[in-house]
Amino acid sequence: MKVFVVSDGPFGERAYDTIKKEFECEYIILDIPKPESIDDFTEFPKEQVAKIKSADILITYILNPDITFDLVEQVYDNVGYIIVGAWKGKGLKNQLESFKNVICPDIMCELVENGNEIFDEFVSKFGKPKVEIKVENDIATEIKVIRGSPCGGTNFVAEDLLGKNISDIPTKAGLRIQHYPCRAGRIRLFSDEESGRYKAATFHHDAFEKALNKRVSK
Template sequence: MLKVVIATDGPYGERAFENIKKDFDTEFIELEQPTSMFMDEIDIPADALAKIKQANILITYTQHPDLTLDLVDMVNKDVDYIIVAAWKGEGFKNQLEGYENVTCPYIMCELEENGNEMFDEFTSKIGKPKVNITLEDGKIAIIDVIRSSPCGSTTFVADYISDKYFSSDDLENIPTEAGLKLQHYPCRAAKMRLFSDEECKKEMASGFHKDAFEEGIKRGK
């Protein structure tokens, strides 16, 4: 079974852990955020490092840039793929993505298959939202979440749509409603990405969910 490790040095990553562990063998590791500004002062405990190296997929929510870079440098040859969820600045992003098996998504719910076997197995369940919608007599009967955003917002939206539109033939408004409902989910991506604009993030996530439900309805017809 695919092994996922989530590493953090702060308040982020726990919700992703709770959601991802429903589909994959997932471990949550808390690292101490360095207090020094110097790279050679960073210390990653040997037991934590050993667990991280056993992962197929590593997701870092570490906010200290030196810790993130040091960790990626130490484990990239052992881990199949690394997703850096928290990063600051295009230069830092380019430096990290200089490693062939590292990606720094602008927003975690944009992840899709890229041809890497392990990454594709992970993103078959987690990443850019995808839902299947079963219709009966032109009305919603079942909504299946095929791929969920890491934070779990896709299930949140699907449950709302299912409750509101079950036995309703108002299919036309469902995608817009799904996008709007995403706005009520407490997304923390913008706060985690120190440089980003919160409204822009929410608009992107909202658009992804609107598209997912639009496509789900088309497939269901």
């Protein structure tokens, strides 16, 4: 599995640092020439395009929507699956997802399997949080991250809650993910950053609650 994280600068490095622990991964800052007019089609360096086309999974953190679309349009036929981590507006989302191997998640920690073999292999490790918890005397003695957010937030929460009493661990998990700090919402380029943060908090709360319930049911 070869994963490329492609950015125009501000975002993506944290995802790269997390993903490279599980998969072969490369972080690419696009060398984007300034177009002569706003209607010009973006011409990316041939070397970068050729490299990107070899990806099994391409994750884009490009803030310019036109550049995002131009890149996806040029490489989607060669890449196994594309995850657009930064996008703005349902019109762009619909355009991008008209390519059948492209997904534009609201936040990166909502990704789940969709039946595509390549995508599902990636999502077996990164996406909607899934954890296992071992407990002794109401203390979390081991927290194993089965699937974590690409930003590394799930691992941060798991490490922070290790050794804590399990009584309020789900609530603490939802709160702690926001102290990572969680960029959910901000990277979507919307003013409503709080909705993304709330989703991330809910997913982590539910993951830890489910893990505790499984432990109790054994």
